[in-house]
Amino acid sequence: MLKLPELKIEPASEGELELSGELSAGEFESFRAPALKTLGQAIKLDGFRPGHVPAEVLTQQVGEGKILQEMAEQALAELYPLILTERQIAALGRPxxxxxxxAPGNPLxxxxxxxxxxxxxxxDYQTIAKKLNSADNTQAGAIEIKDEAVMKVLEDLRKSRETASHASHSHHEHAEGEKGDTPEDSPLGAAQGESSGSVKLELNDDFAKSLGQFETLEELKAKIKSNLETEEQLKQKDKKRVAIIEEVIKNSDLKIAAILVENEKEKMLAEMEGQIGQMGLKFDDYLSHLKKTRDDLKAGWDQEARQRVAFGLVLNEIAAREKIEAPAEELKNEVDYLKLQYKDIAEERLRQYAAGLIVNEKVFNY
Structure with a gap:
């Protein structure tokens, strides 16, 4: 095992370290034999089998400089992880x-x-959270859902039911061969504003009953209003959480390495590609429509990606300080739930994602 040389460790650009030093001449020379073996297996010389070229012949063929370069590559490949382990450096990516x-006979x-x-x-995240929560509670009023919002949902629901009913009716007629043989019989041949073959649904108790869980239209309206209130509460909750973390970030010292931002952009790109795929579209076709490349998209995500990284770092640090973890039973239940939605994603990735969701939720509720 290599002996760790003296090191000079200095901060480089934001989120980076520079580690410099010299490997002793003796330690460096110990890599000559393995370097010669590697080079000997790659070279072809008449009269010699691969890997059996004598050192003197090999040196004449490839030159001392080539051998020293191979020695250096092997030495540094072994030295780098040793430095990280001994100095407890959490490195990201390739150095x-x-x-x-x-030079021959010299340290590397x-x-x-x-x-x-x-x-x-x-x-001081605890003070910041208390301050913003207190201000939010003072300013918060009762959530008001207007009748217009309820009616809009009802109208959208009615139209979707009409469309489904019309499609089913039209399919039945064509299957029987009774209609649809002439432009006049087709919905496309109907006068503008008409809906040939469709049933005009009225917003009444019968419409509510057709949904299977309501007896009256008023019950349906009440349920829609309740759902809208819950949705608005979640929006306000998320807005408050974002405000708290943003304030913690402003009052924290974060040096974010460029590689973290680039990795986050790759995650964002994968998320977008997955969403487009769920819509039944090809991502390349989507990009062609936008007249953009993947790199074009990522170039515009600098600020958002950096913010997402900062959010993750802050939440992880709070969780570590407060010793917040995902309980095994909760984690199992969350993974089982996610499996139903994301059947093509490896379980380990789902487990990591689920753990993050659970821990983040517990951080906010701390």
Missing amino acids: EVTITKL GFKFKTAVMPEVKLG
């Missing part, structure tokens, strides 16, 4: 590697530049 010294000089999980210095 940028620079060889600063490379190196420099690693790597993105790291940022240290989150939280503001």
